[in-house]
Amino acid sequence: xxxxxxxxxxxxxxxxxxxxxxxxxxxxxxxxxxxxxxxxxxxxxxxxxxxxxxxxxxxxxxxxxxxxxxxxxxxxxxxxxxxxxxxxxxxxxxxxxxxxxxxxxxxxxxxxxxxxxxxxxxxxxxxxxxxxxxxxxxxxxxxxxxxxxxxxxxxxxxxxxxxxxxxxxxxxxxxxxxxxxxxxxxxxxxxxxxxxxxxxxxxxxxxxxxxxxxxxxx
Amino acid sequence: xxxxxxxxxxxxxxxxxxxxxxxxxxxxxxxxxxxxxxxxxxxxxxxxxxxxxxxxxxxxxxxxxxxxxxxxxxxxxxxxxxxxxxxxxxxxxxxxxxxxxxxxxxxxxxxxxxxxxxxxxxxxxxxxxxxxxxxxxxxxxxxxxxxxxxxxxxxxxxxxxxxxxxxxxxxxxxxxxxxxxxxxxxxxxxxxxxxxxxxxxxxxxxxxxxxxxxxxxxxxxxxxxxxxxxxxxxxxxxxxxxxxxxxxxxxxxxxxxxxxx
Numbered sequence: 060x061x062x063x064x065x066x067x068x069x070x071x072x073x074x075x076x077x078x079x080x081x082x083x084x085x086x087x088x089x090x091x092x093x094x095x096x097x098x099x100x101x102x103x104x105x106x107x108x109x110x111x112x113x114x115x116x117x118x119x120x121x122x123x124x125x126x127x128x129x130x131x132x133x134x135x136x137x138x139x140x141x142x143x144x145x146x147x148x149x150x151x152x153x154x155x156x157x158x159x160x161x162x163x164x165x166x167x168x169x170x171x172x173x174x175x176x177x178x179x180x181x182x183x184x185x186x187x188x189x190x191x192x193x194x195x196x197x198x199x200x201x202x203x204x205x206x207x208x209x210x211x212x213x214x215x216x217x218x219x220x221x222x223x224x225x226x227x228x229x230x231x232x233x234x235x236x237x238x239x240x241x242x243x244x245x246x247x248x249x250x251x252x253x254x255x256x257x258x259x260x261x262x263x264x265x266x267x268x269x270x271x272x273x274x275x276x277x
Numbered sequence: 278x279x280x281x282x283x284x285x286x287x288x289x290x291x292x293x294x295x296x297x298x299x300x301x302x303x304x305x306x307x308x309x310x311x312x313x314x315x316x317x318x319x320x321x322x323x324x325x326x327x328x329x330x331x332x333x334x335x336x337x338x339x340x341x342x343x344x345x346x347x348x349x350x351x352x353x354x355x356x357x358x359x360x361x362x363x364x365x366x367x368x369x370x371x372x373x374x375x376x377x378x379x380x381x382x383x384x385x386x387x388x389x390x391x392x393x394x395x396x397x398x399x400x401x402x403x404x405x406x407x408x409x410x411x412x413x414x415x416x417x418x419x420x421x422x423x424x425x426x427x428x429x430x431x432x433x434x435x436x437x438x439x440x441x442x443x444x445x446x447x448x449x450x451x452x453x454x455x456x457x458x459x460x461x462x463x464x465x466x467x468x469x470x471x472x473x474x475x476x477x478x479x480x481x482x483x484x485x486x487x488x489x490x491x492x493x494x495x496x497x498x499x500x501x502x503x504x505x506x507x508x509x510x511x512x513x514x515x516x517x518x519x520x521x522x523x524x525x526x527x528x529x530x531x532x533x534x535x536x537x538x
Contacts, residue, residue, distance in 0.1 A: 176382035179335045183376040184396035184448060185368045194395065198386050 060245065067246040070237050074247070077233030078254055084150050084229060085216045091155025092215070093208070096162030100170070103163060121160045127221055129153050134225040150222035158215050165207045169200030206273060209266035213259050230254060284347040286311045286452055286484035287332060292341035293353070294327055294508075301327045303508040305341070311451075314478055314485045316495035316516065319505035320531060325488045326379075328505075329454040332486075333376045334367055345370050345452065372400070375445030376454040379461050381437045383429040389416060389440045390425040393447045401448070408447075415443045419473045435466030439473055446477075453477075455487040467491070474498065490535060496520050504528045 102114040121129070130153045134146065144152065173196050181191040201208075220231035228236070230251050238247040285308040294302040301324040309315060317325040330336040331351060332343055340353040342360075350370040352360050384392050393412040397403040403411075416425055419439040429437050438458055445453060455474065459467040471494050478485060478498045489495055495502060495516060502519040504511045504527075512525045523529045 174382075176378060176380050177384065179330075179333075180378065180382035180384070182335050182371075183333050183374075183378075184444070185371045185400050186396065187368070187400075188364075190399045194399065195384055199384075202386065 063243060063246055066241060066243050067250060070234075070241070070243070070247060071250060073233050073237050074230055074250055074254060077228060077230035078258070080147065080227065080229040080233075081216070081219045082258075084147065084154060084219045084222055084227070085212070087151035088154030088158065088215055088219075089212050091151060092158035092162050092211070095155060095159030096166055099159060099163035100166040103167065104170075118160045118163060121157060126153065126157045126218060127224065129157060130221060130225050146225050146227045147222070149225060150219075150227050154215055154218070154222075158211055161211060162208065165204045165211070166200065168207075169204035170196060172203050173199045202273060205269035206266050209262065209269050213262045213266070216259060216262065217255065284311075285309055285344075286313065286346060287486075288344040288347075289328075290342045290344070292331065292343060293339045294324070294331060294336065295339060301508050302331070305508065305510070307503075307510070309484060309486065311346075312482050312484055313501055314499045315487065315501045315503055316499035317486060317488045317503045317505060318490075318492075318495065318519075318531070319511070323505040324508040325503075325505050326456055327508075329376065329456050329486060329488060332452075333374060333454060334371060345373055350374075368400075372448065373450055374452045374454065375448055375450035376456065377438070377441050377445050377458050379457040381429070381434075381441045381461070383437055383441055383444070385429050388426045388428055389421060389432070389443075392429070392440055393444045396444070397447050412443070412447055415446050416440070418446075418476075419443045420469070433466060434462045435469045438462065438466075438470045442470075442473055442477075450483070452484045452486070455485065455489070457488050457490065459489070459491060492520060492532065492535060504531070506531075 099114060099118060102110050103118070105111045105114075130150065133144070133153050134149045137144070137149075177195055177199065178191065181195050186195065219229055222229050223232035223235060226232070234247040234251050238244045241247075287307075287309040289305050289307045292302055292305040293300070299322075301322070303324075305324075305328070317328065319325050327336060331338050332345070334351055338351045338353050340355060342349060342353065342356070343351040348370045349360075349362055350367060352362060384395065387395065390409060390412050393415060394403075394405070394408040397408040397411070398405055413422075413425060416422065419442055421436060421439055421443065424432060424436060424440075429440065432440065442458075458474070459470050462470065471491065474487070475494075475498055477483070485498075487495065487499065499516050501513060502516045503513045504519055504523070504525070506527055511527050512519055512523065518524075519528060520532065523532065
C-alpha cells in the first residue's frame with residue numbers, strides 16, 4: 060500500500076476544523092457535567108428521601124443506558140415532542156448529562172473524604188452552611204478528586220466521535236465525508252488517530268500533575 | 278440582663294445525651310460562673326468530651342437545655358416547637374464560644390494565617406487587612422511568629438495546635454473549650470501547648486472548660502475541678518480538694534491510675 064502524503068496534507072486542515080468542533084463538544088460537555096454533577100450530588104445528599112431517592116433513580120437510569128442511545132433519543136425523539144436543538148447542542152447536552160452522573164459520584168467520594176473534624180471546626184467557628192461548603196469542604200474535596208475528574212475529561216474527549224452519528228461534523232464526521240469522496244481511508248483515520256493522541260497526551264500529563272498535587276496535600 | 282453578675286457563662290439544665298444504648302450524659306445540671314476555669318477529668322467514655330461538644334452544638338442534645346450568658350444555645354430533641362432554636366439564633370450565641378480540638382482540625386488548604394483570619398472575615402465580616410493584622414498579633418502571642426505563611430502539614434503537632442488556639446482566639450470568644458488538646462501530641466510537644474494555655478489563663482478573663490488528662494496542668498490552671506464518670510459528676514470542687522484530697526474512692530483510684538503528678 061502506498062501512502063499519499065500529499066492527500067494527507069490536503070485533508071489535514073479539514074480534519075483540524077473538525078478537531079475544533081471536537082474540542083468545543085468536550086469543553087462544553089465537561090462544563091455542563093461539572094455543574095450538573097454538583098446539582099446531582101446536592102440532591103443526592105438531601106435528607107429528604109423524596110428528593111434523594113428519585114435522584115438516585117435518575118442517576119442509575121442515565122448510567123445504565125448507553126450514551127449512543129441517549130444521543131439518538133435526544134436528537135430524533137425530542138423534535139417529535141417539539142423540542143428542537145441543533146446537533147452540536149444536543150451532543151453537548153448528552154455528553155454533559157451522561158458524564159454528570161459519574162461526576163456526581165466523584166464529588167460524593169471527594170466530599171466524604173473530607174474528615175468530620177473539618178465540619179466540626181466549621182461549626183465551632185460559626186461558619187454559615189454556604190461558607191462551610193464553599194470555603195472549607197469543596198476546596199478539599201475538589202483537590203482530592205482532580206485526578207479522577209481529569210480522567211473523565213479524557214474519557215469524554217475520546218467519546219466525542221459518537222456525535223458524528225447525529226450529524227455533528229467533528230473530527231470523525233469531517234473525516235468520513237472526506238474519505239467518502241477520496242477513498243483514502245488509511246490516511247484519514249490515521250490522521251484522526253494521531254490528532255486524538257496529540258491532544259490526549261498532554262491531558263494525561265495534566266492528570267499526573269493533579270495526582271502529584273494531591274500527594275503533596277495528603 | 279445578659280451580662281448580669283448572676284447570669285452564668287454556661288448553664289446546663291437537665292442535660293441528657295445517649296449514643297444508641299450508651300448513655301454519655303445523664304440528667305446533668307451545672308452552672309459555670311463567668312471567668313471560671315474548670316478542669317474536667319474522668320475516665321474515657323465518662324461524657325466529658327461530649328459535654329464540650331454539646332455546648333459547641335456539634336452534637337445534638339437529647340433532653341434538657343444549655344444557655345450561654347443567659348441565651349439558649351441548645352435544647353433537647355423533644356423541646357416544644359416554641360423553644361426550638363433557629364440556625365441564626367444558635368450562630369449568634371455560638372460566637373461567644375471557641376473550641377480547640379484534640380485532632381487540631383486545621384484547614385489543610387490554608388496557611389496558618391489564613392486559618393486564623395477566615396472566620397473573622399467570613400463570620401464577623403471584618404476587613405481582611407485588619408483581620409490579618411490581628412491574626413499576626415495572635416500568632417505572635419502563641420509563639421508562631423514567622424510561621425504565618427506555612428501550611429499545617431509543614432508544622433509540628435505542637436505548632437498546629439497553637440495555630441488552632443490562635444484560630445479560636447481570633448473570634449474573641451468569651452468562653453473557650455479545650456478538648457484534650459495535648460492527647461494527640463508527642464510528649465515533647467505537650468509543654469509548649471500547655472504553656473500557651475497557661476499564659477492565656479493568666480492574661481485574660483475568659484471562661485474556660487478544659488478536658489484534660491494532665492493532672493499537674495489542671496491543678497495549676499483551674500479554680501474548679503469536675504470529676505465525671507458514666508455521664509454524672511462524681512465530685513467537684515477546688516483543685517486542692519478534688520486532686521489533693523479527693524472525697525470519693527472513684528476519684529482516688531482514677532488519680533492513682535493516671536500516675537504520679
